[in-house]
Amino acid sequence: MRVPEKGCVLCEATWGDYWEEVEGQRMFFCCDICAVEFKNMIREIKSRTGWKSIDEVKIEGDYRGRDCIALKGDKRYGFFVRFDSKGQVQDFNNRPITEARVGPQKSKAV
C-alpha cells in the first residue's frame, strides 16, 4: 500500500513514534488512536468493496470527518468517514466525493 512519505498515515502529523503493522506493512502513526482509526477504515473499505487489498487511500479532512478515495488498480471508491472518541467508525458512507457532506472548506454558507 502506498503511504505518505512523511508523517502519520492517517493525519500526516510528524509528531509521535508509534509503529504498527497494517496489511503486512510497517506503518508510522502519530499515536495509537490514529492507528486504530486507520485499521478500522481499511477493514470497512475491504468489507464494502470486497477488495482483497488496497493500493492507496487518499485522505482529506480532520477529526471532524474525512473525505477519502480508496484506489485499487483502476478502481476508485469514494467515501466519508468519521470516528468516535475511541477510534471506532461512527459514520461511514459511500457517495460521490463531489457531494461530500461535511467538508468545512466547501462551505456553502456566506
Place this chain on the structure above:
Amino acid sequence: MWLNRNITKTKTDAKSLSMLFAEFFKVRKGGLQDWVKRRFVEKFYGSRPHPFVLALQHPNRGTLLGYVVEHQHFLRQWVRSCSFIMARTDATDVILYELDNINTEFGGSGPKQPSHYELLLRMGESLGLDRTKILATPALTDTVEAIQVWDNICQQDHWVEAMVAMHGLELIANRNLRKEGARMHYFDPTILETREVTDATRAFLREGYEADVGHSEEALDLAAKYADRFSIVEHVQATFMRSIDAFDRYLMARLERGRQFESA
C-alpha cells in the same frame, strides 16, 4: 493529538515548541476574556467553521430536530454545572450571576418569559416531534461523553475553571464575534425575519441571539477577575481547551442526530 489540533502537526524542536506554546497561551491586553474569544473563534468560526454552524445558517428540519434532541441533555447538564459553581464559591457576584443564568436557561419567569429549555422543547414540537418523545430520547454517545467532561470539570476542578468551561461556550451564539474575526454568525440572521423556519424556532433562536451577548461576556469578566486573584489563569486556559474539544464533538452529535431525522 492535542498538539496536532492546537499547535502544529509538524514535529519541532523543544525550543520552537516552547515558543509556540508561549504564543498560544499568551494573554494579551484584552485579558483572559480576549484569549478565550480568540481560541473560540479560531475553532468554531475560523477558516474551517464547525459543520453544525454551517448547517444552522439556513437549517433544515433535521438539523433543528438534532439540535432539540441533543440540546435538552446539554441544558439539563447546564443547570447542574451552574449549581456546582454556585455551591463551590462564596463570591456573591458569581452566585447572583449563576442564579440569574439558571433562571433564564431553565426556570423561566412566568408564562410571558419561558425558559430557554422550554423554548427548545416548543421548537421541537413546532417541527412535529412530540414533547414526550423528545424527553424520552437518550443522548448520543458523543453528547454523553461531552456531558461527562463538563460534569467532571464542575465537580473536580476549580469553580473559576468551571465558569470559563461552561460560559465560554455561550460565545457560540454571541453576535459580537464578527468583530473578533468570526466568519459568520451562529445562523444567518435573516431567518429571524422571514418564514423560512417555524415561529417557535425563531423564538428559540432569537432568545439566544439577543440574550447571550452581554451574558457570556459578563461571566468571562467575572472569571478573569477571579482567575487573576487565585493565580490560576493557566489552569483555566487548559480547562477551557478541554471544554471546547468536548463542545466540538457535541455539536457533531447534533448533526448526527439530525441525519437520523432526515433519513427517517
